[in-house]
Amino acid sequence: MTTAASKPHTAPEAAAQKEPQKEKENKWLRAYRQMVRIRLFEEQVNELYTRALMPGLAHLYSGQEAVAVGICEALKIDDYITSTHRGHGHCLAKGASPDRMFAELLGKEAGYCRGKGGSMHIADPATGNLGANAIVGGSVGIATGAAFAAKRLGNGRVAACFFGEGALGQGSLYEVMNLAQLWKLPVIYVCENNMYNEYTHFSETTAGTILGRAAAFGIEGASVDGQDVRAVNEVATRLIERARAGGGPAFLQADTYRYSGHHVGDINREYYRSKQEEQYWKTERDPIKLHGRWLVTLGQADASALEQIATEARAEMEAAVKFAIAAPYPSIDQVEQDVYADVL
Amino acid sequence: MSERELTFAQAVREALAEEMRRDSRVCIFGEDVAEAGTPFKVLSGLVEEFGAERVLDTPISEAGFTGVGVGAAMAGLRPVVDIMFGDFLTLTMDQMVNQAAKAHYMSGGHWRVPMVMRTTLGATRRSAAQHSQSLHAWFSHVPGLNVVLPSTPYDAKGLLKTAIRDENPVIFFEDKMMYKLKGPVPEADYTIPLGVADVKRVGEDITLVATSSMVQVALGAAVMLEKEGISAEVVDPRTTWPLDEKTIIESAKKTSRVIVIDEGYGRYGVTAELAAVIAEGAFYDLDAPVKRMGAMHVPIPFSPPLEDVTVPTEETVTEAARKMCKKS
Numbered sequence: 001m002t003t004a005a006s007k008p009h010t011a012p013e014a015a016a017q018k019e020p021q022k023e024k025e026n027k028w029l030r031a032y033r034q035m036v037r038i039r040l041f042e043e044q045v046n047e048l049y050t051r052a053l054m055p056g057l058a059h060l061y062s063g064q065e066a067v068a069v070g071i072c073e074a075l076k077i078d079d080y081i082t083s084t085h086r087g088h089g090h091c092l093a094k095g096a097s098p099d100r101m102f103a104e105l106l107g108k109e110a111g112y113c114r115g116k117g118g119s120m121h122i123a124d125p126a127t128g129n130l131g132a133n134a135i136v137g138g139s140v141g142i143a144t145g146a147a148f149a150a151k152r153l154g155n156g157r158v159a160a161c162f163f164g165e166g167a168l169g170q171g172s173l174y175e176v177m178n179l180a181q182l183w184k185l186p187v188i189y190v191c192e193n194n195m196y197n198e199y200t201h202f203s204e205t206t207a208g209t210i211l212g213r214a215a216a217f218g219i220e221g222a223s224v225d226g227q228d229v230r231a232v233n234e235v236a237t238r239l240i241e242r243a244r245a246g247g248g249p250a251f252l253q254a255d256t257y258r259y260s261g262h263h264v265g266d267i268n269r270e271y272y273r274s275k276q277e278e279q280y281w282k283t284e285r286d287p288i289k290l291h292g293r294w295l296v297t298l299g300q301a302d303a304s305a306l307e308q309i310a311t312e313a314r315a316e317m318e319a320a321v322k323f324a325i326a327a328p329y330p331s332i333d334q335v336e337q338d339v340y341a342d343v344l
Numbered sequence: 345m346s347e348r349e350l351t352f353a354q355a356v357r358e359a360l361a362e363e364m365r366r367d368s369r370v371c372i373f374g375e376d377v378a379e380a381g382t383p384f385k386v387l388s389g390l391v392e393e394f395g396a397e398r399v400l401d402t403p404i405s406e407a408g409f410t411g412v413g414v415g416a417a418m419a420g421l422r423p424v425v426d427i428m429f430g431d432f433l434t435l436t437m438d439q440m441v442n443q444a445a446k447a448h449y450m451s452g453g454h455w456r457v458p459m460v461m462r463t464t465l466g467a468t469r470r471s472a473a474q475h476s477q478s479l480h481a482w483f484s485h486v487p488g489l490n491v492v493l494p495s496t497p498y499d500a501k502g503l504l505k506t507a508i509r510d511e512n513p514v515i516f517f518e519d520k521m522m523y524k525l526k527g528p529v530p531e532a533d534y535t536i537p538l539g540v541a542d543v544k545r546v547g548e549d550i551t552l553v554a555t556s557s558m559v560q561v562a563l564g565a566a567v568m569l570e571k572e573g574i575s576a577e578v579v580d581p582r583t584t585w586p587l588d589e590k591t592i593i594e595s596a597k598k599t600s601r602v603i604v605i606d607e608g609y610g611r612y613g614v615t616a617e618l619a620a621v622i623a624e625g626a627f628y629d630l631d632a633p634v635k636r637m638g639a640m641h642v643p644i645p646f647s648p649p650l651e652d653v654t655v656p657t658e659e660t661v662t663e664a665a666r667k668m669c670k671k672s
Binding site for chain 2: 082112124125130145146147149150172176178340341342343
């Protein structure tokens with residue numbers, strides 16, 4: 001057997017180098033860019049899926065961009081996140097590259113997980129992404145455990161745990177919230193309330209209030225308009241820095257909306273929500289439009305600058321898709337690789 | 345120089361203490377692990393030496409603190425998670441099967457989950473159906489997990505130290521009826537690799553492949569059989585995964601008769617797997633079909649005379665071996 005300590009698993013240096021614009025670009029312009037990148041990424045996913053180029057399932061994040069971006073812009077590159085089946089937005093917002101993400105979505109060797117995880121399992125140590133998870137509520141323990149490790153190791157990291165309001169039905173969430181508060185762990189539970197547990201309105205599945213759950217454990221709770229990236233970022237910054245300073249866990253309810261169906265194939269949705277409702281959110285409550293309007297009104301950008309961002313993001317996503325389509329599949333002998341990790 | 349002897353419980357505690365001294369990332373959490381030292385007193389004294397930051401009592405939340413163990417392992421610690429009774433493993437299944445076992449593979453090898461889950465197995469403690477099961481077969485079934493079943497104090501110490509240093513999730517099953525079993529345990533820092541079986545007794549006429557406390561049963565049966573002129577070899581796989589198929593098959597070929605003995609349920613269980621391995625590897629050398637002995641297919645009953653017949657004993661193993669070796 002080997003002796004002595006193994007290397008820590010996280011290596012944020014490489015990703016940090018890939019983020020020069022974080023320093024240079026205006027903070028709110030950057031938030032706009034990040035949201036547009038997520039939206040256009042998902043448009044490509046929709047296209048790949050409907051053209052039968054993407055195997056498996058696709059759960060689009062469109063409509064919820066302000067939550068992932070508002071939170072992740074308040075995190076450091078080596079802070080942790082856990083994500084969900086609807087996770088593309090979280091991964092991108094935390095710093096993942098679209099080319100390797102698309103490669104993963106297509107099951108290619110160049111993907112973040114060498115093609116073994118797919119859309120619902122993108123993980124990336126370089127950006128602190130502990131992994132997207134296809135068990136609803138499945139990552140609440142992992143995020144809380146990462147926070148436990150951060151506290152024990154004294155490395156100053158915080159864990160942000162993304163989950164949908166559907167996870168409020170899972171008992172393990174309350175088990176770890178109880179532990180996190182008892183042990184004052186630096187973890188932020190981010191409940192993205194997009195109002196639908198798959199095909200069921202959350203009012204049919206959720207007794208009491210969402211924040212009442214945090215209050216029951218004495219956990220600092222807040223709710224925020226999840227379509228307002230600045231509001232999300234402001235409250236996230238407060239809660240994250242509080243946790244980093246030893247103030248313990250927090251619970252953030254972000255009210256938002258899922259533009260598409262539960263997955264791309266969920267097309268006929270009128271039995272659970274109306275087209276008018278969807279239309280209202282898309283025209284009146286779109287996080288990108290709302291933030292763009294604010295930027296223009298305050299003179300931080302003009303319409304052409306925003307258009308330029310969209311053009312650049314579209315080109316980035318098209319190139320990333322092209323890369324992924326051209327990338328090779330893993331060789332068949334990869335199937336038995338990485339079931340077990342070798343002793344270091 | 346006489347060899348030092350420790351109980352099984354003391355050997356487990358010594359392994360933990362040595363690894364905690366060696367590596368500050370090792371920590372323990374679970375129900376009543378600190379001042380109480382668990383109901384079996386296996387962990388007594390550890391919180392006093394290593395402090396409440398490394399030996400932590402949790403709420404009664406097996407799913408929750410198992411998940412915390414998975415995340416803590418991914419983020420740089422070496423947690424040893426304590427599940428008081430193996431029956432409570434049911435509550436941890438999503439975290440072990442969907443999270444711990446798959447994180448390395450699903451991430452393309454990027455994340456690792458170096459955690460150990462210590463738990464118990466074994467009947468005849470008069471604890472009834474929800475505190476007596478031996479559920480290690482479930483975990484042996486899942487790719488990504490390692491499963492360890494020590495049968496002696498010596499093995500307990502060496503295997504637990506290896507498990508803690510392993511880069512993968514390891515489930516470490518201790519038979520709670522063996523905690524007072526004494527045996528030689530070196531003070532030295534030694535490890536025993538996972539996946540290496542141990543021939544606990546050399547014999548010629550029949551092989552008894554046994555796990556955990558059933559190794560002790562098999563050794564007892566071998567003594568009884570010897571008086572009848574039957575020489576029994578006892579092979580202890582020590583880990584059900586990784587599994588040392590080679591040693592088991594070689595012994596089967598040598599003796600040509602095999603009984604596999606494990607305290608879990610035989611149906612789709614560890615004995616079924618071991619019998620299949622032997623059948624595939626030694627079929628043409630066998631003089632009899634492989635016999636399986638495991639727990640009866642009933643929930644473990646409370647009433648002592650009922651409970652006692654549910655698991656293999658020295659007598660039932662001796663009887664089965666005698667029948668198998670009878671010259672026709």
